[in-house]
Amino acid sequence: MRDVSLNRIAINRIWRAREISDVRAFHYDTNLERNKKFSSRAVIVLCYAHWEGYFADCINTLIDYFQQAGFSYYNLNENFILGAVTPIFDSYKNKTDNLANRLTVTQELRGIKNQDFALFDRKVLLPRSNLNFDRLRFVYSILGEDIQPFQKHRIRLDGELVKWRHMVAHGEMFTMENDFVKSHTQLCEELMLLIGDTFENLIYEYS
Template sequence: MPDIRTLDQLQDALDSEMGWRVKEIGAFRVASKGGSPEKKFFIRAGVTLVYAHWEGFIKASSEQYLNFVHHRGHTYRELKSCFAVFGLKGKLQMLSDSRKAGPNIKAFDFILSELGEPAHMQMSSAINTESNLTSKVFTNIATSLDIDIEQYSTKFNLIDESLVNRRNKVAHGEYMDLASKEFGELVDEVLQLMRDYKTDLLNAASTEGYKRVTPILN
């Protein structure tokens, strides 16, 4: 992934990530409106495709935002805890797993000594969709980036039942009868979720929502 150092670069990356996905989904939506019997095949395939783009966009856009935060050059201490965790996760894991005092003390001392150093995000495995981007997994990803999930909560049933569950049925070879109108509504809803997430990431970047709020001392 190319370095993303500026807000304009993040905007371009997210626009590009969204653009090709909208175009591909749109092609299946057009095909699903036809009058031929084959439209049912496009709808079944379309459900799988819409899910793939939902998962792919959330993962890619989250990584792009994390890439942006990484290249801002802030120290761990300057970042909110959820971002510092991406760089210190290995040592935090050691504190969680080890029952021996020696390794725990070394791990904790390391974390303390690193707080003033430039943050290095371990992006290769930072965003995990678990190949099943349910509302629960999405919430975990959004929370890890300090994105408020309140506005998405009304769509959790849509994500879990209308999208993920239907995709799983198609993937497992089960029969699913979905009308063209319903498929179109699903497309609209999922694309809006993706657009909302993109907007939230850009807003967080522009307002420096990744930075820790420093208390004002009197």
């Protein structure tokens, strides 16, 4: 089970890195200005898609591993409990706020720590289509992992990887020189390596 999860994380990164390399090579090889503009936008959109997509895949791999292994919240970092209480809090929004309903919620919360991981609400960890540094830091606090390796990339993560994706989505037209494309794609590749290391280490830690 552990090796399957580790292999899933590795294979997922490899094909994504290969696709980033392919779009980078396409940009290098084309000489037409029209194609350069198109490939610049393709690089930006694809890099963000793989950054967020790889992160989401790693989250799902980890949660699948915990569920298949039969972990309870008691076995994990205490902040994982958010994934158990979120559905309870969400259901309370639709109820009348009175003592009887508060008691019901209290009773539901009381035994959560010893429950298994089957009903974990993944949305507390998934990227939500905007995987900036703040969101990454929040998720790492749930995982109980150190955000420090990402600190040096914080400005570029928010101001380049995320912001440029938004700019392209809103119709901004610009052409990147080869050096910028190289730098941008390498940023994405390095971030994916850091993400992969985090989740591989988590699986080893809990195996």
